[in-house]
Amino acid sequence: MSLFQQEIAALQTATEQRAMFNQAREQAAFPKLVAAFPAIRRQVPLKPYCNFAVGGQAALFYEVTSESELMRLYRFLRTEQLNLPIVLLGQGCNLLLSDNGVNALVIYLGARFAKTALSPDYRTWDYPYIEEIQRHEALQGKEHLSEEEWQNYALIHVQAGQTLKRTVQLAAQNSYSGLEFACGIPGTVGGTTYMNAGAYGGTVADCLLGVRYLSPDCNIIELRPGYLDLQYRSSYFMIPAMQGAVILGVTYLVQKANKQDIAAVIKDLTIKRESLQPLNYPSAGSIFKRPEGYYAGKLISDAKLKGFRIGGAMVSDLHAGFIVNVATDCQSRDICRLIHKIQKTVQSLYGVTLATEVRYIGDFTEQDFED
Numbered sequence: 001m002s003l004f005q006q007e008i009a010a011l012q013t014a015t016e017q018r019a020m021f022n023q024a025r026e027q028a029a030f031p032k033l034v035a036a037f038p039a040i041r042r043q044v045p046l047k048p049y050c051n052f053a054v055g056g057q058a059a060l061f062y063e064v065t066s067e068s069e070l071m072r073l074y075r076f077l078r079t080e081q082l083n084l085p086i087v088l089l090g091q092g093c094n095l096l097l098s099d100n101g102v103n104a105l106v107i108y109l110g111a112r113f114a115k116t117a118l119s120p121d122y123r124t125w126d127y128p129y130i131e132e133i134q135r136h137e138a139l140q141g142k143e144h145l146s147e148e149e150w151q152n153y154a155l156i157h158v159q160a161g162q163t164l165k166r167t168v169q170l171a172a173q174n175s176y177s178g179l180e181f182a183c184g185i186p187g188t189v190g191g192t193t194y195m196n197a198g199a200y201g202g203t204v205a206d207c208l209l210g211v212r213y214l215s216p217d218c219n220i221i222e223l224r225p226g227y228l229d230l231q232y233r234s235s236y237f238m239i240p241a242m243q244g245a246v247i248l249g250v251t252y253l254v255q256k257a258n259k260q261d262i263a264a265v266i267k268d269l270t271i272k273r274e275s276l277q278p279l280n281y282p283s284a285g286s287i288f289k290r291p292e293g294y295y296a297g298k299l300i301s302d303a304k305l306k307g308f309r310i311g312g313a314m315v316s317d318l319h320a321g322f323i324v325n326v327a328t329d330c331q332s333r334d335i336c337r338l339i340h341k342i343q344k345t346v347q348s349l350y351g352v353t354l355a356t357e358v359r360y361i362g363d364f365t366e367q368d369f370e371d
């Protein structure tokens with residue numbers, strides 16, 4: 001059996017996490033952790049946190065409600081030298097969670113960590129934002145802005161658990177433009193920054209002014225987008241050294257515009273998305289990244305795989321780039337096998353490698369990918 005690179009990486013991560021987790025469990029500090037943080041729950045089913053509606057249990061699960069408690073947790077892990085694998089979870093819209101569960105401390109950032117503030121008065125902004133705005137390409141090389149021009153801009157500060165959709169709505173309701181492209185992208189501000197999500201010609205990178213995160217070694221750091229290596233569905237947070245880093249919040253730049261025009265763009269993009277995507281089924285959106293020079297959906301459709309099904313997982317009839325969960329007993333391994341089948345078919349027919357956009361998380365084994 002030949003496995004593609006990302007599947008091998010998923011298996012390696014699962015093996016490493018199993019070893020780390022078992023080692024941590026044997027340490028005396030493990031019971032202390034659960035005692036010091038009563039909010040940490042054990043054996044939590046993850047299906048409700050995964051948009052694909054598959055997956056086993058998290059060994060440990062913690063929902064973030066404040067930065068200070070999260071800091072206290074990270075300090076505890078360091079002081080006690082408790083080398084636990086950590087997995088971050090947003091809305092689970094881009095995840096394939098293993099049926100065998102996740103042997104890690106799963107940290108969830110959702111509605112309880114979702115403060116959002118619009119800041120229209122530039123006189124109150126921190127200097128790094130002012131500097132960053134002056135560099136922003138939207139200004140087309142202008143070095144200085146008049147008072148009136150500054151008043152055209154606003155910042156939106158958002159905690160990572162807020163949804164991107166809600167943030168787009170807030171901007172639109174207040175007549176600020178810049179985020180419309182993201183009106184239909186599901187997921188949290190944290191997850192969409194991690195993925196550098198994008199649609200219809202825009203990406204999160206285009207409107208980001210700064211990202212605040214907790215580093216794996218327990219420091220709070222604010223970075224400008226230039227340092228985040230934001231590329232097509234990838235970011236600095238994906239490098240191995242950043243494993244366990246938590247995106248805490250971001251700041252977006254938006255610009256005053258006509259409210260009706262903004263609403264019209266959002267309406268248009270929503271209609272487009274609803275007509276082209278199977279939004280009434282659980283999925284992770286596009287399963288594969290766009291291969292250079294091709295469209296994954298077209299290759300899969302040309303390979304006559306639309307409607308092809310393994311267990312409860314099916315290639316969408318509407319958009320071949322989507323795998324949809326069509327049965328209540330659908331397993332994560334049905335989706336893995338279908339991904340593998342698509343990759344093998346497209347590779348043999350067209351010589352194109354389809355790399356997955358979806359993130360494999362949890363305790364995968366080789367059997368999960370076997371035909």
Ligand SMILES: Cc1cc2nc3c(=O)[nH]c(=O)nc-3n(C[C@H](O)[C@H](O)[C@H](O)COP(=O)(O)OP(=O)(O)OC[C@H]3O[C@@H](n4cnc5c(N)ncnc54)[C@H](O)[C@@H]3O)c2cc1C
Nearest residue numbers: 090091092093094186187188190191192194197198247285
């Ligand atoms: C119907 C549908 C349509 C979609 N359309 C699009 C689209 O048009 N464009 C697009 O780009 N994507 C699209 N997606 C994919 C998905 O919306 C994005 O990938 C989004 O970024 C996922 O956000 P999330 O909060 O659900 O992240 P999750 O799926 O929970 O996590 C994704 C990754 O981010 C990490 N992560 C999450 N939160 C944090 C945090 N706070 N700190 C550090 N790491 C974190 C996770 O560990 C994981 O590796 C679509 C998905 C669906 C289901």
